[in-house]
Amino acid sequence: MRIRLVLALLPVVGAFQLPFKIPFFSQSVQQPLVQPANSRPKIAIIGAGAGGASAAFWIAKAKERFGGIDEVEVDVYDKNSYIGGRTVVYPYDDSTNFSAVELGASIFVKANKNIWRAVDEFNLTRRDFRDENGMGIWDGEKLLFTTSGGWWSWWDSAKALLRYGFHSPRRTQQFVDSMIDKFLTLYAPDAPKWDNITHLSSSLNWTDLVSQSTSEYLQSQGVSNKFISELVEASTRVNYGQNADKIHALEGACSLAPTGASSVEGGNFQVFEQFLKRSQANVYLNTSVNSITPTTANQWVLDSDRGSETYTAIILAAPYHSTKIRVPTDISSRIPPQPYVHLHVTLLSTTQPSVPAQSFSLPSSTKIPAMLLTTFEGARNGGKEPEFNSLSYHGLISEGEWVVKIFSKKRISNKWLSKMFDNQVGWVLRKEWDAYPVLPPTSSFPDVKLAPNFYYVNSFEPFISTMETQTLASRNVVDMLLKDSFDSGICGPAGTPLNDTEKEDYVFGWDC
Ligand SMILES: Cc1cc2nc3c(=O)[nH]c(=O)nc-3n(C[C@H](O)[C@H](O)[C@H](O)COP(=O)(O)OP(=O)(O)OC[C@H]3O[C@@H](n4cnc5c(N)ncnc54)[C@H](O)[C@@H]3O)c2cc1C
Structure with missing residues (x-):
C-alpha cells in the first residue's frame, strides 16, 4: 500500500x-x-x-x-x-x-x-484509481453492505454511519491516521536507520500493532466486531488475502490507508x-x-x-x-x-456491465457493485467461504466490453466464470503468485x-x-x-x- x-x-x-x-x-x-x-x-x-x-x-x-x-x-x-x-x-x-x-x-x-x-x-x-461504481461486501451467501460510491468513500457515507455507528469508523480512521503520521517520519531528514526491525518497530511505537491481530487491536480500541469483520476484513482480504483475526494490526492499518x-x-x-x-x-x-x-x-x-x-x-x-x-x-x-499467500489472479473480459444479481441468487432488482470485497464472517459462523477474495471491474476495454480482475485462494474454473457472467466471457488469463507474506x-x-x-x-x-x-x-x-x-x-x-x-x-x- x-x-x-x-x-x-x-x-x-x-x-x-x-x-x-x-x-x-x-x-x-x-x-x-x-x-x-x-x-x-x-x-x-x-x-x-x-x-x-x-x-x-x-x-x-x-x-x-x-x-x-x-x-x-x-x-x-x-x-x-x-x-x-x-x-x-x-x-x-x-x-x-x-x-x-x-x-x-x-x-x-x-x-x-x-x-x-x-x-x-x-x-x-499517474492515474487515479477510480472505483466510483460502487462497492459491496459479500459473505458467500449475502450482500452485507453496499455503497454507491467507491471503496474509498465508505468512511463518511451515511450508509456506513447507519450500519456501523459513528465510533467504529472514527476510531479506525484515527488508528490509520496515526500509523500514517509515523510512517511519514521514514522520509524525514532525520529518518530512522535500522539494523534490526524489532528495534525500528519499537522506535515507531508499533510494537503493539505488530504483536496483535488487526481484530484484537481494533477491539481493544473500542471498534465493534461488526465493523471489523465487515469493512476492515474486506480490506485485509483484498490487499493481503488474509483475515482480520490473522493478520497483524500494522499491516491491517496499511490495507485501510487508501488516500x-x-x-x-x-x-x-x-x-x-x-x-x-x-x-x-x-x-x-x-x-x-x-x-x-x-x-x-x-x-x-x-x-x-x-x-x-x-x-x-x-x-x-x-x-x-x-x-x-x-x-x-x-x-x-x-x-x-516465511510462508507466502498463494494467490490466483483471474483476468477476464465480459460484455456484462455488472455481475448479474441472479449469479448470486439475489433478486434481479439487486444492483451488484463494480467492486465486490469479501468477509470470512459467514464461514466463521458455519456458512460457506466466498469463492473469491475480491472481484472488481476495471473499466471498459472496448465499446461494451469490460475487464474484470478476480483474486482468489483457489483456481476459478471456466464453468464458474460462465455461470457468474451468464456466458458473456471473452478473454481469460490466469496467473498464480506467491503474492504476500x-x-x-x-x-x-x-x-x-x-x-x-x-x-x-x-x-x-x-x-x-x-x-x-x-x-x-x-x-x-x-x-x-x-x-x-x-x-x-x-x-x-x-x-x-x-x-x-x-x-x-x-x-x-x-x-x-
Ligand atoms: C497480485 C498482487 C497484487 C499486489 N498488490 C499490491 C498493491 O496494490 N500495492 C503494493 O504496493 N503491493 C502489492 N503487491 C505486493 C508487491 O507486489 C510486493 O510487495 C513487491 O512487488 C515486492 O517487491 P520485491 O522487489 O521485494 O520482490 P519481487 O517483486 O518479487 O522481486 C524479486 C525478484 O527477484 C527475482 N528472483 C528471485 N529469485 C531469483 C534468483 N535465484 N536469481 C535471480 N533473480 C531472482 C524474481 O524474478 C523477482 O523479479 C501485490 C502483489 C501481488 C502478487
Whole structure:
C-alpha cells in the first residue's frame, strides 16, 4: 500500500563518468566470464523488483552526491525476462488495440513518497484509481453492505454511519491516521536507520500493532466486531488475502490507508525500469543466481547462469526461500521460514456491465457493485467461504466490453466464470503468485544484515509488504552498506550537512 514534487529530471550519474560498458538490459550472456582481479568494488543485487531496482537507484544517488564510491560497479540479476517483479498484460494479448492491465501490484498511495516522487521525476503518468461504481461486501451467501460510491468513500457515507455507528469508523480512521503520521517520519531528514526491525518497530511505537491481530487491536480500541469483520476484513482480504483475526494490526492499518490510490499509466513496472536505467547498473535478465559463497578475502562468489563472479557486497532483494539460492548454513539459518499467500489472479473480459444479481441468487432488482470485497464472517459462523477474495471491474476495454480482475485462494474454473457472467466471457488469463507474506502477529523479524557485506532487503516484508516499503527497505540497506564499506551513508559521509531540509515535502534519499 499502499505526496508530490516536480523537479527537473536529475541526470543521476551524469556527474561521474562510470566505467560501465555492458549495455543496459542484457537479455542473457553466453560467453564464459573471465574472472578479473577484483580491482574495484562490485556489488551484486539479486532481484530487479521494487527492492532490487530501487537499491541500484539509491547507490547511483549516493554516487551522484559525493566521491569515494564512484568507482563502485553494480550488477543486477533477475531470473525473469522483465523488470519490476510484477508485470502487465494486454487483453487478448493485443498491445496495439488494448491498454495494459496490471497482473500484480496495482496500487500505491500518496503516503508512498518514493514511488510518488519517482513518477513525477521520471515523467510517468499517474492515474487515479477510480472505483466510483460502487462497492459491496459479500459473505458467500449475502450482500452485507453496499455503497454507491467507491471503496474509498465508505468512511463518511451515511450508509456506513447507519450500519456501523459513528465510533467504529472514527476510531479506525484515527488508528490509520496515526500509523500514517509515523510512517511519514521514514522520509524525514532525520529518518530512522535500522539494523534490526524489532528495534525500528519499537522506535515507531508499533510494537503493539505488530504483536496483535488487526481484530484484537481494533477491539481493544473500542471498534465493534461488526465493523471489523465487515469493512476492515474486506480490506485485509483484498490487499493481503488474509483475515482480520490473522493478520497483524500494522499491516491491517496499511490495507485501510487508501488516500490518493493511484497506478502508473501503462504499468507500475515502469518506475522500476527507470530506477534501473538511471542507476546505470549492469542488468542481467533471464539470469538465475544459483549460489553465493564467501571467499577467504571477505568477498562473495556469486554463481549464476552467466558463470561465477566475485563481489565486495551482496544485496539480496527477493524472498530468500523462493530464490532457491544456496548459501552457507550460517546465513540460511538466520532467515526464518516465511510462508507466502498463494494467490490466483483471474483476468477476464465480459460484455456484462455488472455481475448479474441472479449469479448470486439475489433478486434481479439487486444492483451488484463494480467492486465486490469479501468477509470470512459467514464461514466463521458455519456458512460457506466466498469463492473469491475480491472481484472488481476495471473499466471498459472496448465499446461494451469490460475487464474484470478476480483474486482468489483457489483456481476459478471456466464453468464458474460462465455461470457468474451468464456466458458473456471473452478473454481469460490466469496467473498464480506467491503474492504476500503470511503476516501473523509477531515480535521477531529476519536480520537485515545476514553476514559481513551481505544484506537482505526482504527482511522488511513480514513487517510491511508493499512496493513502496521495499524501496524504503532498500534505501536503508544501501545506507548501511555504504557506511560499512565506504564510511559514508546514502546522504554523504557522516557529518555532511543534509541539503534542503526545509524544503516542502522533503523526501530523505531524494533531497539530501
Ligand atoms: C497480485 C498482487 C497484487 C499486489 N498488490 C499490491 C498493491 O496494490 N500495492 C503494493 O504496493 N503491493 C502489492 N503487491 C505486493 C508487491 O507486489 C510486493 O510487495 C513487491 O512487488 C515486492 O517487491 P520485491 O522487489 O521485494 O520482490 P519481487 O517483486 O518479487 O522481486 C524479486 C525478484 O527477484 C527475482 N528472483 C528471485 N529469485 C531469483 C534468483 N535465484 N536469481 C535471480 N533473480 C531472482 C524474481 O524474478 C523477482 O523479479 C501485490 C502483489 C501481488 C502478487
